[in-house]
Amino acid sequence: MSINLYEQLANELGGLIASRVFAPGDRLPSIRHLAQQKRLSVSTVLQALRLMEDRGLVEARPQAGYYVRHRPRMMAVMNEATQLQEPAFVGIQNLLMRVLKANEDPGIIQLGSAWPPDELLxxxxxxxxxxxxxxxxxxxxxxxxxxxxxxxxxxxxxxxxxxxxxxxxxxxxxxxxxxxxxxxxxxxxxxxxxxxxxxxxxxxxxxxxxxxxxxxxxxxxxxxxxxxxxxxxxxxxxxxxxxxxxxxxxxxxxxxxxxxxxxxxxxxxxxxxxxxxxxxxxxxxxxxxxxxxxxxxxxxxxxxxxxxxxxxxxxxxxxxxxxxxxxxxxxxxxxxxxxxxxxxxxxxxxxxxxxxxxxxxxxENQLRKMRRALAQRIARMSDAICHAFPQQCSVSEPQGGFVLWVSLPEQVDALALHQRATAQGVAFMPGQLFSASGKYSNYLRLNCGNPWTPQVAAAIATLGELVHREADRPGVLRSAA
The missing domain is CATH 3.40.640.10 (Type I PLP-dependent aspartate aminotransferase-like (Major domain))
Structure with a gap:
């Protein structure tokens, strides 16, 4: 059975996405550019892009074009049950101060504090x-x-x-x-x-x-x-x-x-x-x-x-x-x-x-610029995490803001990982800080607001290596904090 021209184009672009020529968050060439380059009509190119949209490969952004969608490892539902714990006094202050102090060491790659990047302001x-x-x-x-x-x-x-x-x-x-x-x-x-x-x-x-x-x-x-x-x-x-x-x-x-x-x-x-x-x-x-x-x-x-x-x-x-x-x-x-x-x-x-x-x-112009940039940066970092971290890890799918919530293998303790990561110049926020009862010991939060640079890419690779190493250790890794 013959394949229509728009299907051929959709398959070709899909292959480029699969081989990461176009990575998640990347903007595809414009409709007009694709039509001229492939010697196709604008309507044929639109059909191809809509087919790719149906396949979940791309998404249309108003007045911005088509972008490669991020398809992360799905995060498991985190306890939808209605059982409640007893109310408890909170005791994170001292731990938080230690983490923030370590995150501010000179020369560290800052993936911890969720501050908006200067160049987007x-x-x-x-x-x-x-x-x-x-x-x-x-x-x-x-x-x-x-x-x-x-x-x-x-x-x-x-x-x-x-x-x-x-x-x-x-x-x-x-x-x-x-x-x-x-x-x-x-x-x-x-x-x-x-x-x-x-x-x-x-x-x-x-x-x-x-x-x-x-x-x-x-x-x-x-x-x-x-x-x-x-x-x-x-x-x-x-x-x-x-x-x-x-x-x-x-x-x-x-x-x-x-x-x-x-x-x-x-x-x-x-x-x-x-x-x-x-x-x-x-x-x-x-x-x-x-x-x-x-x-x-x-x-x-x-x-x-x-x-x-x-x-x-x-x-x-x-x-x-x-x-x-x-x-x-x-x-x-x-x-x-x-x-x-x-x-x-x-x-x-x-x-x-x-x-x-x-x-x-x-x-309003500022918001449009920031939303577009932050969505791309989240997709880029999420994709890098899925490639650098163990298969047991998963990431959230943020619908706004500029942070990612990452689950690690159960045997990895985020506080102990934080100590090793900051020693190698990478900062993040351990999951225990996001719970009054100290839950989420195998979670971490990353700031995705900064532009994607070789330094940020190297930081994610370093974190991935550390998580692999700790996940492979015998027994359960726990921090002394």
Whole structure:
């Protein structure tokens, strides 16, 4: 049976992908270029690319072309069961400090801390905006308010951006020094030392650090690597009165990168309303999701005022500006008072700078650039891991952000591996830091934000060699930490 021209082209391009001439994350030649090169019509090339899309080999990105899809080793479902552990006090602080200190040694390849790469941040545009605001309103550089934490222009931009998913009352907004400060203020507003906070498992170690610093307990909710925390398990916990508040990352969870389905978000908002339990929502990666449309926060479905939406622009614009915010619902007054007495007003100057940056099209252009670059970098690193690490390993499939969650053979301890890796100049974050109870001892998190360079490629190869070596050791490798 003869093969159509478009099938021939699809098979040819598929072979180039299989032989890694085109690696995951690479952009294929344009439709026009392929048509001219292969002496085919544009419609034939389009048919070939759509066939490859159906085969799962490529994906179309709006206004960007076709890219090779990453097909990782699938990560096993991480305990979808609804069994709950006992709430426990968190104790990661000392271990975290040791890991962060080791990760900052001179000359180390930094695959640990999840900071956005400098070359993707709009530094030149921000420099111009800073200069323009300083010329226009120099008084902001010297004026400090003891009472008013919010700059009206910045609040206006937050409100406008929220129109995509709903309406935000400006009286609910409290501007903070970061997303982390917003979460800390929310925890202090709704819980007391000894109270229990329901969290995802795994979750971002800074959230655990905040819970520990406030003398609170954590209750780990079983979490699916693609759909997020089990709402059934959370409902059991709330029915039993096990948690006084909930703290989740529904959009691009760190470290899994998963996005909670909209139906689950609706159910979650209704659940916390029914139990009158506050939900603190960390949405700092919401703007860096790779979905065609920006996913809605749980706050969009909140009718009770129990959801407290926390975010910042540190991941996509400027980590150094130190400006975050919380849409605090019915807890806005408590949060505002805590903010005023603990750290005073966040810089009105940098609020005005960010407001200017958000006013035009610069921010949306910045997000498009970052999403495209980060998706490519995640695919590139994930592919390298699948080639360098043992077959028993698997990687997450992030739907946003710029970190990868990697499972290792069961006998490999991530803390002991970390000691050996940093000694060879490679940093990462061990899995134990993402659990209140020390789970995930054979997991690690990698930052994929940096550009793919020979140094990064060599670092992944080094990690792969170390994992192979430790997996082949007799017995079980455990750290002394």
């Amino acid at each position: 709009p530094m030149k545009r921000m420099q111009k905006t800073v200069a323009a605001v300083a010329r226009r309103d120099a008084g902001l550089l010297s004026t400090v308010s003891c009472y008013e934490t919010n700059h009206p222009d910045f609040v206006r931009q937050i409100t406008r951006r929220a129109l995509d998913w709903g309406h935000v009352d400006t009286n609910e907004i409290v501007v903070t020094g970061s997303c982390s400060e917003a979460i800390s203020l929310c925890l202090r507003a709704v819980a007391r030392p000894g109270d229990t906070i329901a969290i995802e498992s795994a979750t971002y170690f800074v959230l655990l650090q905040l819970i520990e610093s406030l003398g609170m307990k954590a209750l780990e909710i079983p979490t699916h690597p693609k759909t997020g925390p089990s709402i059934d398990a959370l409902e059991l916990a709330l029915n039993a009165g096990l948690a006084q508040a909930v703290l989740l990352i529904p959009n691009a969870n760190n470290p899994l990168g998963c996005i909670m389905p909209e139906a689950n978000k609706q159910r979650l908002a209704a659940l916390v309303a029914r139990h009158n339990v506050p939900l603190i929502e960390d949405d700092v990666y919401g703007d860096l999701c790779f979905t065609p449309e920006r996913p809605w926060p749980v706050k969009a479905y909140d009718t009770s005022g129990n959801v407290m939406l926390c975010s910042s622009f540190s991941k996509a614009v400027s980590p150094g500006a130190r400006v975050g915010y919380v849409v605090a619902g019915r807890y806005a007054q408590e949060v505002a008072v805590l903010k005023m007495v603990s750290s005073g007003a966040t810089s009105h100057f940098f609020q005005a700078v960010l407001a200017d940056f958000l006013t035009g099209s610069a921010y």
